[in-house]
Amino acid sequence: MTPHGKRAVVTGASSGLGLEFARLLAADGYHVALVARSVDALETLAGELREKFGITADVIGQDLGAHDAAARIVAAVPECDVLINNAGFASNGAFATVDAQRVDEEVAVDVVSLTQLTRAYLPGMLARGSGRILNVASTASFLPGPFMAVYYAAKAYVRSFSEALWEETRGSGVSVTCLCPGATATGFVKRARMEKSMLMNLPLADAASVASAGYRGMMHGKRMVIPGIMNRIVAWSPTLAPRRLVLWISRKLVE
Numbered sequence: 001m002t003p004h005g006k007r008a009v010v011t012g013a014s015s016g017l018g019l020e021f022a023r024l025l026a027a028d029g030y031h032v033a034l035v036a037r038s039v040d041a042l043e044t045l046a047g048e049l050r051e052k053f054g055i056t057a058d059v060i061g062q063d064l065g066a067h068d069a070a071a072r073i074v075a076a077v078p079e080c081d082v083l084i085n086n087a088g089f090a091s092n093g094a095f096a097t098v099d100a101q102r103v104d105e106e107v108a109v110d111v112v113s114l115t116q117l118t119r120a121y122l123p124g125m126l127a128r129g130s131g132r133i134l135n136v137a138s139t140a141s142f143l144p145g146p147f148m149a150v151y152y153a154a155k156a157y158v159r160s161f162s163e164a165l166w167e168e169t170r171g172s173g174v175s176v177t178c179l180c181p182g183a184t185a186t187g188f189v190k191r192a193r194m195e196k197s198m199l200m201n202l203p204l205a206d207a208a209s210v211a212s213a214g215y216r217g218m219m220h221g222k223r224m225v226i227p228g229i230m231n232r233i234v235a236w237s238p239t240l241a242p243r244r245l246v247l248w249i250s251r252k253l254v255e
């Protein structure tokens with residue numbers, strides 16, 4: 001597809017799902033702004049996308065944990081037609097022992113930057129009567145996560161926030177979709193130091209297909225996308241099971 005002048009912002013575009021979202025957007029003719037800290041990886045991706053699809057690809061090297069992260073991104077890209085809030089990471093361990101600074105960063109990246117970017121770009125989308133936002137949560141958003149307490153809670157926030165905005169924006173030409181992936185083969189496991197957890201030793205989904213499911217759902221204005229039948233079972237079964245059992249299973253999967 002040839003470029004059509006529409007613009008997209010993707011956070012966490014340097015690896016995993018974010019990189020795949022950037023490829024999907026560029027293939028559909030979007031000019032993309034790629035956000036993450038790993039500037040070299042972003043430059044490589046930007047070069048690939050420019051050459052293959054003839055679009056503009058801007059690199060924004062930004063730590064989303066910084067207090068002014070969203071403001072800096074919006075200063076660089078004042079308006080966008082598609083926002084994909086994908087960046088996120090998890091800390092792992094008993095909450096009382098997890099590094100306090102890492103907890104702050106986790107909340108800043110997974111919750112605060114996503115909220116601020118949505119607040120910054122949504123009014124323009126509504127004024128134009130068109131726009132798409134995709135917020136990446138997780139199947140972790142459906143239950144509490146002992147030993148990953150902040151991450152599971154952050155993803156519950158993302159899902160609740162996104163569903164509320166889907167309803168608020170219904171009929172406006174703008175949609176807010178929540179993607180809830182299960183365990184997926186990306187850099188996430190290593191970052192979260194979860195190589196030994198039972199959860200991440202189950203068969204992992206492939207990043208390109210998870211991103212594609214989320215992307216299609218976003219473009220169709222869906223409220224939520226949970227890729228894969230097993231993940232849909234994981235997502236909805238905690239609503240039926242006794243809470244103490246849910247907590248015990250959740251603990252065993254992460255430990």
Ligand SMILES: NC(=O)c1ccc[n+]([C@@H]2O[C@H](COP(=O)([O-])OP(=O)(O)OC[C@H]3O[C@@H](n4cnc5c(N)ncnc54)[C@H](OP(=O)(O)O)[C@@H]3O)[C@@H](O)[C@H]2O)c1
Pocket residue numbers: 011012013014015016017018035036037038039062063064065086087088089090109136137138139180181182183184185186187188189191
């Ligand atoms: N993989 C899974 O099993 C899984 C399951 C459910 C949900 N998710 C969610 O999917 C999303 C994408 O993760 P992924 O699986 O693709 O993992 P990933 O390969 O580790 O990618 C994470 C991305 O987030 C960026 N990021 C992390 N901290 C950042 C910071 N402080 N500032 C700016 N960018 C930052 C990373 O870029 P830099 O390091 O270059 O900054 C990277 O591009 C996350 O929200 C994650 O919670 C993943």
